[in-house]
Amino acid sequence: MIRRVKYHEIDFQKYTRCLENSAQQNWYAKKEVLDELSGKWEILMDDDYKAVLPVPLKKKFGMNFVIMPLFCQQLGVFSEKDNTEVNDRFLQFLIKNYKVFLYSFNHHNSFSKSLDTKKNYKIPISEYVILRRKKYFKGRKSTAKCAQHLIYKEIELNAEHISFIEKHFKGLKKVTDVKKFRNYMNFLHQNNSLKLCAAYLEEKLINVAVLVDERKQLSLLALINDETYKTENGPSFLIDKILNNYIHEREFNFMGSNIRGIEIFFKSFGAELKEYPYLQSKILEKLS
Template identity: 85%
Template sequence: MMKRLKYHEIDFQKYSKCLENSAQQNWYAKKEVLDELSGNWEILVYEDYKAVLPVPLKKKFGINFVIMPLFCQQLGVFSEKDDIEINNQFLQFLKKNYKVFLYSFNHHNSFSEHLDKKKNYTIPVSDYVILRRKKYFKGRKSTAKCAQHLIYKEIELNVEHISFVEKHFKGLKKETDIKKFKDYLKFLHHSNSLKLCAAYLEEKLINVAVLVDENSKLSLLGLINDETYKTENGPSFLIDKILNHYIHEKEFNFMGSNIRGIEVFFKSFGGELQEYPYLQSKILKKLS
């Protein structure tokens, strides 16, 4: 009933159809996205593509480990209806047949056994005026209001803006990771799935929000700030403007986080907690 298929064995027409009809639809499970972010992946299949689970792989010390690609938050089981028994079979097969460093399921997936969970925050499609009045934290309303001297623009991906992102992006220390991020931006741009929203102080670019733009969702890939202008409250201004423009038609996904300060920032806009289970080897984590 459960099969492991190498990349060249996958029937991508059936795989894509399973994703499209699934209850857990997810940007990161798409073939073209996994090709870009992982490059090396295969799938587990239940029956004739009744359910699928993509498995990203990375070779280290000559051994293939299961590890979530950089910039990929959730994968997991995709099926027409989330089924705990089928999910359990996928989980056991994954644990038995792979060396799992880190694998994140999606927030729809439930299991009989306890799995640790990570935090995500989202805002469903809403009326902006009601969202701001009822769900914004009082302090966030005030901060966003005080930043109205800034100018909001949606900008193109060009050399100048890539340079800003490269200079001010926090958390990417390796040159290879920075390159991967820039390559991903170009991939999103060519896929018509990139939205760059910016805050300007007069003529000066001070903040950029990098968003994955899907049909019914915006996902925050990065919020990049010139710390020289920290007192201008650009991040609050920018998120508020994006919600003002789009929350009436698109869900907003903050894409994390488990860091307390960032978590409070997301919640202060009315972000709702959305936890997702993950599997991680504590032994492999210590060795990394």
């Protein structure tokens, strides 16, 4: 039986154990991550933490509604085995008991009814040489090869690098969103989960990849580019170097995009499509 458990009632030891033993393991469902990104959240639970679903909440106009926090891609149902019947019960409970503006399940979750989906791209652990030879698009191989005059470095989170990231980050129009991104990077740094990889033209910083280091997976949080140096092909160089260094031991999660050009960029490195279902209110669809 599904029941609602408010934040102060959650047994976080059992909640964490459920996540760790789940088939759908996901960075964003962790307590500390949801505390950072959402602030206010609770869970739905089935049979004493046999399955859980985190519910991020936001209050506006005196109402609580469900919406995915900024920088949080997927949540959904977490259980030892993904079960369509169990997932359906969670889905119906969520729809019946909450005002859902936007909620994203994870790509493992299956349902008996068809839900809209968004795209994500991942590269499983692979041998880099084989990945590059067999799965890179021909044009991507050539572009990465032509950018070998650039210098690859893994850099620290400091004032200079934060300034570069904030200056060139596209897509964050609100000052509050930029501040939240900075705070999230600091959170990741404090939890030893931040990796910054950079491309330099001689001594000039021109590209930075901001990665969430999940030990078994690297997730691309942002790819920051100085457009003045667009012809240097820094993004291709940078992703290729990261894959060369890490894909033999960690998956690479591009974190998805429904923008055609970005989607093709991800696919050109041999990334595999991993669609995930989501719910979105008609009001939010009109605004987006």
